[in-house]
Amino acid sequence: MKEDKDLSETPAFKYCRESRVFKTGRVFPNDVNNHKTLFGGKLMSGIDEVASISAMRHCRANVVTASADSVDFLLPIRPTDSVCFESFVTWTGRTSIEVFVKVISEHLYTGERAVAATSFLTFVAVGEDGVPLPVPNIIPETVEEKLMNQSAEERAELRKVRRAMSKKLASQLNTSKYWEQNSPIQ
Numbered sequence: 001m002k003e004d005k006d007l008s009e010t011p012a013f014k015y016c017r018e019s020r021v022f023k024t025g026r027v028f029p030n031d032v033n034n035h036k037t038l039f040g041g042k043l044m045s046g047i048d049e050v051a052s053i054s055a056m057r058h059c060r061a062n063v064v065t066a067s068a069d070s071v072d073f074l075l076p077i078r079p080t081d082s083v084c085f086e087s088f089v090t091w092t093g094r095t096s097i098e099v100f101v102k103v104i105s106e107h108l109y110t111g112e113r114a115v116a117a118t119s120f121l122t123f124v125a126v127g128e129d130g131v132p133l134p135v136p137n138i139i140p141e142t143v144e145e146k147l148m149n150q151s152a153e154e155r156a157e158l159r160k161v162r163r164a165m166s167k168k169l170a171s172q173l174n175t176s177k178y179w180e181q182n183s184p185i186q
Contacts, residue, residue: 019089037076055123063123091152095132
């Protein structure tokens, strides 16, 4: 299977539905913290997994994570729940792909379902040489897809500002080993 895609074969657009990914799992005792709720890191791992599949389905190329804008934990997920991750591409730039992930908990005894978490992640399509590749535009169809798409450019602008602020902060941080510093207060 060819890993680098032929740019002449890149479609001009794809529908959000073409990138949809669903993954449902159980919450077992080793998945929970001392509050008996799903570990946040375990949830974040599942979010990244499904989001990366959505991004690759959209561009049919390798992707790298550029940002995880947020993971909003809205409700606890317990061992009596199943956890369903649903992701799809909401917006694209020239080489970037924004993916929305909705996490739904379902109480396995009552069937009650609720949105337990949401997240936006951005990926960049890259070739084997690490050079960014152009990606197809996205066409939303459902009410939910249109809602996410309409607010995507604002999120992209906020991402740029946040990234610049992070770079500025990083340039001011100390990278020396603690025990090699001249003074404990530096």
